[in-house]
Amino acid sequence: MSYSLLIQSAEKIDWKPLRRDLRKLKIGSKPDLYVKIYQNEHETITTHIERDQFSPKWNFNCDLSAVSALHTLTFRLYHDALGPDEDLGHAEVSIAMLLDMCKASEVTKLDIKHGSKIRGRLLVRLTKISLDQAVQNAADALSELSKPTRPELIASGVKGAVDTADRIKLTDALEGVLSILEPIVKVGDELTKIHPYANAAWKILTSVYNAVKNEREVDENISKLAAAMAELYSSAKNAGIIDAKTASLQESLRAITMLTLECGNFIRNYQGHGFWGRLNETVLRDAGQQMDELTARLRDLRSSLTSKVAIQSLSISIQSLRISAEIQRDIQGLVHSEYLQTLRKIAAPGQSPNKCLSGTRGHIITWIVEWFFTPSDTNIFWLSGVAGSGKSTLAMSISESFRAQQRLGRLIYFRRNLPAGNDSIAVLHEIVYGITGINVEIKRSICAKLAQDPNIINAPLETQFEELLLAPLTSANTQFLCGPYVVVIDALDECPDETRTSITALIANYFHKLPSAFRFLITSRPDPGIAELFRSRPHSILEHALDIKSKETETDIHLYIRSRLQDVRARYRLSDNWPPPQAIGRLVEDAGGLFIWAATALNLVSGFDPQGRLENLLEHPFSSSGDLDQLYTIALQTNPDWQDRTFSQMATKVLGAIILAKDSLTDDMIDKLFNLNTGFSARLLQYLGSVVQWSKGQPARPLHATFGDFLTNQTRCPPSCFIDVQAMSTLLALGCLRTLHKELRFNICQIPSSYLLNSEIPGLQKRIRELEISSPLLIYSVQFWADHLSMATPDEILLSLQNFLFERFLYWLEVLSVRNQVGWAQRSLETVRNTTWVSFPYPL
Numbered sequence: 030m031s032y033s034l035l036i037q038s039a040e041k042i043d044w045k046p047l048r049r050d051l052r053k054l055k056i057g058s059k060p061d062l063y064v065k066i067y068q069n070e071h072e073t074i075t076t077h078i079e080r081d082q083f084s085p086k087w088n089f090n091c092d093l094s095a096v097s098a099l100h101t102l103t104f105r106l107y108h109d110a111l112g113p114d115e116d117l118g119h120a121e122v123s124i125a126m127l128l129d130m131c132k133a134s135e136v137t138k139l140d141i142k143h144g145s146k147i148r149g150r151l152l153v154r155l156t157k158i159s160l161d162q163a164v165q166n167a168a169d170a171l172s173e174l175s176k177p178t179r180p181e182l183i184a185s186g187v188k189g190a191v192d193t194a195d196r197i198k199l200t201d202a203l204e205g206v207l208s209i210l211e212p213i214v215k216v217g218d219e220l221t222k223i224h225p226y227a228n229a230a231w232k233i234l235t236s237v238y239n240a241v242k243n244e245r246e247v248d249e250n251i252s253k254l255a256a257a258m259a260e261l262y263s264s265a266k267n268a269g270i271i272d273a274k275t276a277s278l279q280e281s282l283r284a285i286t287m288l289t290l291e292c293g294n295f296i297r298n299y300q301g302h303g304f305w306g307r308l309n310e311t312v313l314r315d316a317g318q319q320m321d322e323l324t325a326r327l328r329d330l331r332s333s334l335t336s337k338v339a340i341q342s343l344s345i346s347i348q349s350l351r352i353s354a355e356i357q358r359d360i361q362g363l364v365h366s367e368y369l370q371t372l373r374k375i376a377a378p379g380q381s382p383n384k385c386l387s388g389t390r391g392h393i394i395t396w397i398v399e400w401f402f403t404p405s406d407t408n409i410f411w412l413s414g415v416a417g418s419g420k421s422t423l424a425m426s427i428s429e430s431f432r433a434q435q436r437l438g439r440l441i442y443f444r445r446n447l448p449a450g451n452d453s454i455a456v457l458h459e460i461v462y463g464i465t466g467i468n469v470e471i472k473r474s475i476c477a478k479l480a481q482d483p484n485i486i487n488a489p490l491e492t493q494f495e496e497l498l499l500a501p502l503t504s505a506n507t508q509f510l511c512g513p514y515v516v517v518i519d520a521l522d523e524c525p526d527e528t529r530t531s532i533t534a535l536i537a538n539y540f541h542k543l544p545s546a547f548r549f550l551i552t553s554r555p556d557p558g559i560a561e562l563f564r565s566r567p568h569s570i571l572e573h574a575l576d577i578k579s580k581e582t583e584t585d586i587h588l589y590i591r592s593r594l595q596d597v598r599a600r601y602r603l604s605d606n607w608p609p610p611q612a613i614g615r616l617v618e619d620a621g622g623l624f625i626w627a628a629t630a631l632n633l634v635s636g637f638d639p640q641g642r643l644e645n646l647l648e649h650p651f652s653s654s655g656d657l658d659q660l661y662t663i664a665l666q667t668n669p670d671w672q673d674r675t676f677s678q679m680a681t682k683v684l685g686a687i688i689l690a691k692d693s694l695t696d697d698m699i700d701k702l703f704n705l706n707t708g709f710s711a712r713l714l715q716y717l718g719s720v721v722q723w724s725k726g727q728p729a730r731p732l733h734a735t736f737g738d739f740l741t742n743q744t745r746c747p748p749s750c751f752i753d754v755q756a757m758s759t760l761l762a763l764g765c766l767r768t769l770h771k772e773l774r775f776n777i778c779q780i781p782s783s784y785l786l787n788s789e790i791p792g793l794q795k796r797i798r799e800l801e802i803s804s805p806l807l808i809y810s811v812q813f814w815a816d817h818l819s820m821a822t823p824d825e826i827l828l829s830l831q832n833f834l835f836e837r838f839l840y841w842l843e844v845l846s847v848r849n850q851v852g853w854a855q856r857s858l859e860t861v862r863n864t865t866w867v868s869f870p871y872p873l
C-alpha cells in the first residue's frame with residue numbers, strides 16, 4: 030500500500046542549547062531543523078533543513094510504501110548544527126492511527142517529546158494513494174513520454190529507422206532546449222544566481238548535441254529523457270519562467286537549470302563522452318535506473334510548474350526523490366551507521382564561512398563549476414590568494430551548490446584555533462564518511478571493510494587510503510560513478526605546522542589516484558610549503574591565484590559595498606541620497622581588491638552613527654589601497670580610551686585572551702581570568718563589533734583571522750595594542766592557575782573532558798555529564814593548562830602544575846566514587862605528561 034505523507038511544519042520548538050553544544054553554535058542563532066522519518070525503525074526519508082527558525086515550515090511531500098498499516102512511523106527532529114547523533118525529540122505513531130487522525134482534520138498535530146518533556150508539535154498529514162491512482166499516474170507518464178515526435182519515421186518500419194528516428198528525436202529535443210537556454214546564457218550577469226548552472230548546462234548540452242548529430246546509434250530511452258527535458262522547457266517558457274522577472278521565478282529557473290545540468294551530464298556519460306568507463310552489464314542496469322529517476326524528476330518538475338506550485342516545493346521534490354530512492358535501497362542503513370561512527374571526524378569550529386553575496390564571483394564560480402564538469406586527469410583545483418581575498422567565502426558557495434546538487438559538496442575547513450587532532454587520517458576519514466552518501470555499493474563496501482577489520486582505522490595512512498577509499502571507489506560494482514563529486518578543503522594554510530605537511534602530502538600524493546569523477550577544490554594562502562608540494566604534481570593539480578587587482582574583483586567589491594551600504598541606509602532610515610555618490614567608488618579604491626577590507630570597513634560603518642563613521646573613513650588618508658592595518662587601527666580607536674596606558678594594558682590582555690585561547694571565552698570569564706574589574710571586558714568589547722564577534726554573556730571570537738595576524742605582529746600593529754604572544758601566553762597560564770585555585774575552593778569540578786570521554790571506566794562518562802554543572806572557566810582553565818601551559822612557562826611551573834593536576838585527579842576520582850581506579854589516574858597523568866606541547870595556534 031502506498032501513502033502520501035506531508036510534513037508541513039512544526040509549532041514553536043522549545044529548545045535551548047546545552048552548554049556542551051555552545052561551541053558548535055552561532056551565538057544567538059535559532060535552530061536549523063529537519064525531520065527524519067523512520068518506518069519500523071528503518072530510516073526512510075529526510076526533509077530538507079529549515080534554517081534559523083523555531084517554527085519551521087517544510088511543506089515537504091513524499092510517498093511511502095508499507096506492507097502493513099500497523100507499521101510504526103517515527104518522526105525525529107534534528108538540529109543540523111548538532112549533528113545526526115542526537116535528536117531534539119521525536120513523535121511515534123502507527124500508520125493506521127495517523128490515517129485515522131488525519132481523517133477528521135486534514136493536517137494533524139503530533140507531540141514531539143524529549144524524555145517526558147514536550148518540545149513542540151509537528152504538523153503532518155498522511156493519506157492513502159489508491160492503486161488505481163498509482164496505475165493511472167504511471168500510464169499517463171508512459172504514454173506521454175512514448176509519443177513519437179516524428180510519427181512518419183517510426184511508422185516506416187525500415188531497419189535502422191528506429192535508431193535514426195531516436196537520433197532525430199534526441200537532436201530535435203536538444204535543439205529545443207538549447208534554443209531556450211541560449212538567451213538565458215546570453216543575459217549572463219543579470220541572472221547571476223542562475224548563470225553558472227545555465228552556462229554549464231548549455232555547454233554540456235551543446236557538446237552532447239555536436240557528438241550525437243553524427244552518431245548512428247542512439248538509445249530510445251535517452252531520446253525519451255531528452256524529450257522530457259524539452260517538454261519541461263516548453264512548459265517553463267509558457268509559464269513565463271524563462272524570463273524570470275521575479276525572485277521566485279528565478280528560483281524556478283535555477284532548479285530547472287540544475288536538473289538540466291544533471292541530465293546533460295548523464296546523457297554525455299551514457300553516450301560515452303564523459304566520466305564513465307566501459308559500459309558493462311552492471312553499468313547499464315544502474316544507468317537504466319538513473320535514467321528512469323531523471324525522467325521522473327523532469328516529469329515531476331514539469332507537472333509542478335503547470336500546477337503553479339511554489340518553486341520551493343519543487344526543489345524539495347527533486348531532492349526528496351533522489352534521497353528516498355537512495356535510502357530505500359539501503360535497508361542496512363542503521364547497521365552501517367554503527368560502523369561509520371568509528372571513523373574520525375574533523376573537529377570543525379563553530380563558525381562556518383559565509384556564502385558569496387548573490388551576484389559576486391559569478392565568473393570564477395562558472396569557471397570552477399565548468400572545470401568540475403569537464404572530465405580530465407587533473408582532479409585537484411588549488412585556489413590560492415592573499416589573506417582576506419575571499420577564498421573561504423568562495424569555497425563555501427561552491428561546496429554548498431554541489432551539496433545541493435547531491436554531488437557530495439563536502440566542505441572541510443581549518444581554522445587556527447581548532448583543537449589538535451585534525452590530521453591527515455581525520456581528513457581521509459571525513460572524505461570516506463562523505464562518500465558513503467553517494468552510492469549504496471560504496472557504503473556497503475566501506476562498512477564491510479570496517480566490520481571485517483575494525484583496526485583498519487589505526488593502520489598507516491597508505492593502507493587506509495587504499496582500503497577505505499580507493500578500493501570501494503574502484504571496485505567492479507562501483508565503476509559507475511557519474512561525476513563530478515566534489516570535496517572542498519578550505520584554508521589548508523591554517524592547519525598547525527605539524528599536520529599541514531601531512532595533509533598537503535595526502536592531497537598531493539594520493540588524491541590523483543582516485544577515479545576522475547572525484548574532484549577537489551583546495552584553498553589556501555600562498556604558503557611556500559603547500560606550493561612546493563602542489564607544484565610537484567602539475568598533472569593532477571591545477572593552480573589558480575585569486576587576482577585581487579582584476580576588473581571582476583573590483584566589480585564584485587563594488588556590488589558588495591553598495592549592497593551593504595543599502596542595508597545600512599534601510600536599517601537606520603537614512604535619506605535616499607545617502608551614501609554620497611563618491612563614497613562607494615572611494616571605498617572600492619581603498620579596499621584594493623581585498624574583501625576583508627571592505628567587510629571590516631562596512632562593519633565599522635554599520636555600527637553606531639553610520640554617517641559620521643563613513644565620513645571619518647572617507648577623510649582618512651590611507652597610505653595604500655587595501656591597507657588593512659590602518660583600518661584595524663581605526664577600528665580599535667573607535668574607543669577613545671586607548672590613549673590611556675592602564676586602559677590599553679588591560680584591553681590588550683582582553684584581546685590576547687580572545688586571539689590566543691583555543692576555546693572562546695565570555696566577557697565574564699576574561700574578567701575573572703585577569704582579575705579585571707567586573708564588566709571591563711564587556712565595556713571594551715561593545716566598541717569592537719567591527720572586528721570581534723560578541724554579545725553580552727557570550728563567547729568572543731575574532732571576526733577574521735587577519736585581525737589576529739595584525740595584533741600579534743609588532744611591525745604592523747601600534748605598540749599600545751601589540752600582543753606579545755609569548756608574554757601573553759604566560760599571563761594567560763598564570764591567570765588560569767590563579768582562577769583554578771580560587772574556584773576549586775567552591776566548586777565541584779570537572780575532569781577535563783578530553784581525558785575522560787574515552788575513559789574505560791564503566792559509567793564514568795555518565796557521571797561526568799551529570800556533574801557538568803560547575804564552572805566553565807574551570808573547565809577552560811584545566812584544558813588550557815593541558816593544551817598550552819608548558820609552551821609558555823618554565824619547567825618548574827609545569828612540574829608543579831602537573832603535580833597539582835594529579836592531586837585534582839585523585840580528588841575528582843573521589844568525588845566520582847571511583848577512587849580505587851588510581852592506576853587509571855596515573856595513566857591519565859602519563860598521557861598529560863607525554864602530550865606534545867605544540868598545539869599552540871601561533872609559532873612561539
Ligand SMILES: Nc1ncnc2c1ncn2[C@@H]1O[C@H](COP(=O)(O)OP(=O)(O)OP(=O)(O)O)[C@@H](O)[C@H]1O
Pocket residue numbers: 382383384385386389390414415416417418419420421422423520553554585589624625628733734735
Ligand atoms: N563574494 C563575497 N560576498 C560577500 N562577502 C564576501 C565575499 N567574499 C568575501 N567576503 C567577506 O570578506 C571577508 C573575508 O573573506 P574570506 O574569509 O573568504 O577571505 P579569505 O581569503 O578566506 O581569508 P584568509 O586567507 O585570511 O582565510 C569575509 O568575512 C566575508 O564576509
